[in-house]
Amino acid sequence: MTYRYELPMKVRDYELDCQGIVNNANYQHYIEHTRHEFIFAHGISFTDLHERGIDAVVARLTMSFKTPLRSGDDFLSCLNVQKEGIKYVFLQDIYRQSDHQLCLRAKVDIVCLVDGELVRNVPELDKLLEE
Secondary structure (H helix, E strand, O other), X not given: XXXXXXXXXXXXXXHEOOOOEXXXXXXXXXXXHHHHHHHHHOOOOHHHHXXXXXXXXXXXXXXXXXXXXXXXXXXEEEEXXXXXXXXXXXXXXXXXXXXXXXXEEEEEEEEEEEOXXXXXXXXXXXXXXXX
């Protein structure tokens, strides 16, 4: 699959649970960090948007765990983005780099509020769909 954005990362020891694998909650941190880096790479700052009354918020998140990551694993966090109605939908996958094994598949629905009101489009975020 071809992705719009890829971010290499590495598992840190403190992210593991007692089973020696990445705790499931940390995958949400990984994919959120990837979205933020993708948006920042396009010159968009969530802080600047918020200061202008624009807030992009997670409306729904689904994650399917495929293969666990372990201490020291290098991985690639990948994403695509599309628009579905009022939602900006981020399709995100994580692959272990050593064997290209799919570790996580996620879908994140983002909606935008302007001054607390739900809106259909935010021009800055619409630019993410143009590439």
